[in-house]
Amino acid sequence: MARTLKLALIPGDGIGPEVVTEAVKVLDAVTAGSDVAFEKTHFSLGAARFLETGDVLTDDDLAAISGHDAILLGAVGGVPGDPRLKNANIERGLLLKLRFALDHYVNLRPTTIYPGVPSPLASHGDVDFVVVREGTEGPYVGNGGAIRVGTPHEIANEVSVNTAYGVERVVRYAFEKAASRRKKLTLVHKTNVLVFSGSLWQSTVNRVASEYPEIAVDYLHVDAATIFFVTDPARFDVIVTDNLFGDILTDLAGAISGGIGLAASGNINPDGTYPSMFEPVHGSAPDIAGQQKADPTAAILSVALLLDHLGLADQAARVREAVVADIAARDGSPRTTTQIGDAIVSAITTPALENSH
């Protein structure tokens, strides 16, 4: 009973296409000969498409993407300062639009310091945590506005919107995640300043916590959390936080774990109403695009998250093992994007051949 899954590919801009090529190779390798196959559709979206057609994401694009089982995205964004992109805001119009339209209320960002990867931290214990970042609310809703723009009397407001509905569902996801891991959950917010949203987050965590007596719950202000990220990152298991704090913390998490070249993420709609979207945390890095300099590992680890999400836990584990083996074998000599992808593919296929005997 073969299963065919529909995968939307959005390679995007800059290094996006290069890393997606390797990620797809890995996906194909790990599913080859199994009872699951991916039917892929390419979507040409991003700065390049905008410059060609003036479109960022049309209703037709969105409808077509929605019909898939999952999405793999490389990176979007043109060359910084490109005057032709001045009013485009590809990030808002494409990336954030997808996250909001497809109700990706969980933005899942795991951090591991893999053995062999040089972390900028002088010392760190066993670091393995996951940030559950809310994806559809907070200051990301775009509910700001400005008046008297360009005058000395300009006022520009941003509104962070937080709802019981939105906070509770992501908090519940985080508790479930903690229950399946080391049973520790840290809420990160700024409750002493953002008292309204802070109190909604804190009371929601308190309430849901009573259903999970086995989970140890604590709280950190976002500023204090950044301190622990560099002094004691091993203390964290699951962090649940709002959209903006999650954005900031996960870049920092990527940095301490040896670079966002390794940081994967999933934009997840746990209800399954819409397809979830998997992407490396890094950007499009137009300065090194097309030069085979990008590390495709983050995109490949995003494939592991995608496989997990689709219930293919064995294949996800094989991708992760291959990545860990590849990272452990690194000796600092430079490799091309393709070489890294090939190495991971062969780490996947070699043991599989052995097993088949």
Add this chain to the structure above:
Amino acid sequence: MARTLKLALIPGDGIGPEVVTEAVKVLDAVTAGSDVAFEKTHFSLGAARFLETGDVLTDDDLAAISGHDAILLGAVGGVPGDPRLKNANIERGLLLKLRFALDHYVNLRPTTIYPGVPSPLASHGDVDFVVVREGTEGPYVGNGGAIRVGTPHEIANEVSVNTAYGVERVVRYAFEKAASRRKKLTLVHKTNVLVFSGSLWQSTVNRVASEYPEIAVDYLHVDAATIFFVTDPARFDVIVTDNLFGDILTDLAGAISGGIGLAASGNINPDGTYPSMFEPVHGSAPDIAGQQKADPTAAILSVALLLDHLGLADQAARVREAVVADIAARDGSPRTTTQIGDAIVSAITTPALENSH
């Protein structure tokens, strides 16, 4: 022509009184025998005062404090989770109220990695930057609200308010600061998401930059900035940013520079309409209060900022030199709060005695 300056002391809670005692000793030592004297008034404010009287900061307190030339604050905040403080929010009602009422629109937070201090970073260059954090706007204005609180239909909003007036004055301060330093200014914001406030900040920086052709200006998203804080903090000279991003970045800055036990700050009203307020970045740390375990260095370096602000640059430099000497002499053996204060006092007074021969 002796000059008498009026100093308001707010030792506050937890370790606040201990570190303020040492800071005052240093202030007295560095001004002893000079033509400037400080007349000090103690204000008993903070969680302890609230528990005793129910007051956080009365109009009379505020009026009395306003009549001073400067304020030195230790730390405020009771024991976390103390049920009697549940609805007090000392941070908002005292610290933030002072910053707003006294129009402290510049929150100045320098970061140096001093020789001899163990940084959590495996390697770092010559780190010496200053964050100019806006202090009277942004998400700190308290303009949020919530409806249907405690129901499944709760909505909690926070409003970040940004004005041309408020942004321009802090941006101008930052450019002046950069002009007196290494002539590099980095705006940190999240312009790709917070498009209204982001565009006000970016356009203000662009406009003021044209008056400072000698200053190199760049821009980083706040998430990317955290990466550089751990991978290349030496790249920064002056960072200008909003209230919330500044809060987060300066705790991280404290951590990479070897702990917020060394991080000083000034809440400055550059116009001189109101007294400026100097305080260590760290909190009240009730868990170690009264045990002589707190490092008073951040409070002492805050005295240096205070002296600078009052035009006493020589004395400020002597405090900093004494701190640098004390830090360089540290061998990791534990010292009491008083011992550290005494050592810095003697580093100040010894060369002064020599000079007098």
